[in-house]
Amino acid sequence: MAHWPARRISVLSGLVVFVILSALLLVSSRFGDVWLSAGPFPFPTKNPAEEQHNDPYVARTVLRGPPGASFRDALLPNERYITSWGSSAGWSNDVISFIHLIYLGQETNRIAVLPYHTSTHLPWEAQGQLSFGEAFDVPRLAKALGRPVLEWNDIKLWNGTQVTWDAIGCWDLWSKLSEDKAPRESYGVTHRLGLDIAYTPAPDYVRASDFHVGFSALTTLAWPDSRAVALADTTEAKPSLGSHHTSPPDEQLLCFDFLYYVGSFHSFEIGLQYSPAWNTVGRHMHWNPSLDRLVDLFLQALFGLADGTTIPPFISIHARHTDFAAYCSPEPGQPCFTSLDAYTQEVERLQKRIFERKGIEVKHVVVTSDETDPSWWAGVKAAGWFVPDHDGLGTADYLGVWYPVLIDAVIQSRGQGFIGTEGSTMSILAARRVEDWQDGEASLLRFN
Numbered sequence: 001m002a003h004w005p006a007r008r009i010s011v012l013s014g015l016v017v018f019v020i021l022s023a024l025l026l027v028s029s030r031f032g033d034v035w036l037s038a039g040p041f042p043f044p045t046k047n048p049a050e051e052q053h054n055d056p057y058v059a060r061t062v063l064r065g066p067p068g069a070s071f072r073d074a075l076l077p078n079e080r081y082i083t084s085w086g087s088s089a090g091w092s093n094d095v096i097s098f099i100h101l102i103y104l105g106q107e108t109n110r111i112a113v114l115p116y117h118t119s120t121h122l123p124w125e126a127q128g129q130l131s132f133g134e135a136f137d138v139p140r141l142a143k144a145l146g147r148p149v150l151e152w153n154d155i156k157l158w159n160g161t162q163v164t165w166d167a168i169g170c171w172d173l174w175s176k177l178s179e180d181k182a183p184r185e186s187y188g189v190t191h192r193l194g195l196d197i198a199y200t201p202a203p204d205y206v207r208a209s210d211f212h213v214g215f216s217a218l219t220t221l222a223w224p225d226s227r228a229v230a231l232a233d234t235t236e237a238k239p240s241l242g243s244h245h246t247s248p249p250d251e252q253l254l255c256f257d258f259l260y261y262v263g264s265f266h267s268f269e270i271g272l273q274y275s276p277a278w279n280t281v282g283r284h285m286h287w288n289p290s291l292d293r294l295v296d297l298f299l300q301a302l303f304g305l306a307d308g309t310t311i312p313p314f315i316s317i318h319a320r321h322t323d324f325a326a327y328c329s330p331e332p333g334q335p336c337f338t339s340l341d342a343y344t345q346e347v348e349r350l351q352k353r354i355f356e357r358k359g360i361e362v363k364h365v366v367v368t369s370d371e372t373d374p375s376w377w378a379g380v381k382a383a384g385w386f387v388p389d390h391d392g393l394g395t396a397d398y399l400g401v402w403y404p405v406l407i408d409a410v411i412q413s414r415g416q417g418f419i420g421t422e423g424s425t426m427s428i429l430a431a432r433r434v435e436d437w438q439d440g441e442a443s444l445l446r447f448n
Contacts, residue, residue, distance in 0.1 A: 057142035059154045062111050067157045069164040071253070074155040081150070081253045082110040082222070085186035087260040091119040091405055092425035096270050098132065099285065100259040103277040104215060106145065108222035110254060113150045115189045122401050127188035130402045137286045144284035152193055163194030169237055169247035170255035171221055172199035176207045177261055183238065184258035196242035199257060200249050203233040212263040215276075222254050271428040282429075283436045287410055295410040302386050303364065313354075314364035315347055316415030316434070317385075318408075320424040321371045328447060337447045340379045343419060350417035350441045358439070362416050368408040418442040 063074045075081060082105045087093035094117055105112035114132035132138070132151050142149045152158075156166075172183035183199035190197060202221065208214035220226035227249075237246040249255070263269045264276050275282075287295075299311050321337055328336035351362050365385040371377065380387060388411060390396065390404040412418060412430035415438065420427025422444040431442035 055139065055143075057139070057146070057148045059148060059150055062148045062150070063154065067153060067155050069157060070166050071152075071156040072166065075252060077252075079252075080108075080110045080222075081113050082108060082255070083113040083115065083152075083253060084256045084259045085115055085184075085189040086118045087258070088118065088184055088186045088188070089120055089260070090425065091117060091121065092409075092429055093260055094118055095285075095429060096425060097258070097260045099270065099277050099282045100215075100262045101256075102141075102145070102149065102281045104218060104222075104259065104262075106147065106280060107215060107219050108254070110222060111148055111150055113152060113155060113253070115152050115193070117402070118186070118188050119405070121405070124188070126401045128192045129400065133288065135288055135291065135406060137288050140286055141281075141284050145281070156193060158192060158194070163192070165194045165196050165242060167196045167198075167240065167243060167245050167247060168253065168255065169198045169200060169249045170257060171202045171249045172238070172257050173202050173206065173213050173218075173261075174258045175201050176204065176213060177211065186257070196240045196245070197255075198237040198240040198245050198247050200231070200237040201234050203230045205233075208263065209267050211267045212261045215262055215264045218256070218262065221249070224251070227251070270425075271432065278432055282432065286437070287413070291406060291410060295407055295414070298388070298407055299366075299411065299414070302366070302388060311414075312364050313360050313362045313416040314366050314386075314414070315350055315362055315417040315419065316412045316430070317343060317347075317365065317367045317369075318412050318418075318420045318424065318427045318430055319343070319367065319369035319371060320421035320427060321369060338421075338445045340376075340383065342445060344383060346419050346443060346445060347417075350419065350443070353441050354416050357441075358416075360416055366411055366415070368412060413437060416440045420444045422446045 062076060062079050064076050065074060067074055082101065084097065084101045087097040098114055101114070102112045104110075116128040117130040117132065117135065118127045131153055138149050138151070170183075174184035175181045178184075202213070202218075206213040206217040206221075208217065221230055231248060237248060239246050261267075262277075265274075266272060269275045270278050270282065296311065297307060299305075300307055300309055303312065305311070319338070347365055354360050354362050365383070367380050367385050367387055369376075377387065388395075388404075388407060390407070395404050395407065409426065409430065412420075412426075413433035415434050417440050418427075418430050418434040420431055420442070424444075427444055431444060434440040434442045
């Protein structure tokens with residue numbers, strides 16, 4: 001019997017974690033400047049292959065064997081799969097693209113294969129360092145969906161330096177929405193996976209609006225008869241960059257260049273209550289348990305509590321600034337972004353609402369933001385609010401460059417209330433998580 005590698009259920013699996021905190025130096029009930037290392041972090045130690053021996057939704061139930069040099073060697077001949085490459089934008093857009101991918105798999109009776117996370121906010125060398133399962137609880141998601149969820153490391157070996165190149169055909173959706181009429185080439189993912197891709201333009205009927213293609217239209221590309229009609233209605237594939245092959249879109253591993261701009265009825269609908277992709281998939285994408293445990297320690301230290309102490313209820317805030325300044329059109333003399341006074345008023349409104357509805361008194365407020373102005377942060381601290389100071393703590397240095405955004409996202413999702421920034425996908429996802437996971441209150445504030 002082939003030996004199956006255990007799925008990594010630890011956020012830092014494979015690393016010897018001797019620098020994770022067990023305590024933080026506290027100054028005036030706030031973080032000090034350094035992480036303290038006092039022994040290994042208590043990540044799960046059970047062998048997941050043993051734990052999941054009878055689990056009908058683990059990877060091995062829909063694969064021929066362990067990952068090899070070519071992804072095709074791992075696929076079952078009678079099974080059908082689906083994949084895509086993320087968003088080639090910020091991490092939250094990447095997560096939304098993954099939600100859409102998994103949802104499309106549900107709608108087409110295919111097994112989703114998730115790529116590595118990417119983010120344009122992080123350096124090139126960070127792309128491909130974080131797998132889907134290091135951020136999200138894959139076994140829990142698969143159980144909720146009633147279908148296995150795969151990652152590319154389940155079907156193809158990649159050692160970071162050498163890779164076997166696979167020729168594959170995929171559908172190009174981006175050319176239907178963009179002015180350059182070309183596929184969205186996600187080299188940060190596909191190059192690392194060793195995929196030499198020939199993109200075939202999707203038929204014109206997939207476009208639902210100026211910004212989106214339709215889920216229902218995309219499902220037609222998953223079935224033989226309608227696929228044949230679609231191929232007859234479009235042009236030949238663009239030659240691949242490597243071997244210059246022009247293979248048509250793969251039938252067994254259906255793949256798309258870009259699944260961010262997809263909707264069922266409305267543009268950018270992931271934040272709307274009816275969103276089928278969120279309600280079917282997104283709300284079940286809970287955090288990896290090890291990441292959750294890390295944030296437990298982080299919040300306990302932030303609030304000046306001992307390990308094991310119950311974390312008090314709090315309101316989380318995400319104030320998106322920096323690049324959003326390009327979208328500001330304030331009246332003369334007015335600021336671009338929402339004032340701290342407006343945030344204070346909204347905190348008070350949510351505190352009252354939470355107490356009236358749930359009988360919970362919320363006194364703590366945690367603020368996350370990409371703001372760089374020290375005077376703005378001074379105002380936040382003057383309000384008595386708590387700040388995860390990743391720069392001061394050296395979070396990226398100790399844990400890796402992905403962890404500031406991961407920790408912030410988990411903190412945002414933990415609030416009994418959440419206040420975000422309208423138009424920010426990070427805020428939109430946090431609001432949905434607070435409403436669905438915490439039965440909490442959420443609002444998104446406009447900026448000028």
